[in-house]
Amino acid sequence: MDQDTKVIQELRELNQRVAHLENLIEKTNKEEKVGPVRTFVEAITSLSFGLFVVGPVVVIVVGILMFVWSWIGMKI
Secondary structure, eight states: OHHHHHHHHHHHHHHHHHHHHHHHHHHHHHSOOOOHHHHHHHHHHHHHHIIIIIHHHHHHHHHHHHHHHHHHTOOO
8 A cells, every 4th residue: 555655656746757857848949040140140240250269279379389499399
């Protein structure tokens, strides 16, 4: 009898978890989809950030390393 009560309690908990997950899925499906224009704008923003921020930083770091190596006398 005690075992039946435990099984019933576990089933109730599992049903609550499943209901919660179903609610999350419904909420996710109702959210707005990202349009192609927004995707394009984000891609252009990311490319320009890489071109104008990350690129010069990499060039400066590599330039400093090459200067230090040439000053030490190492050949690359």
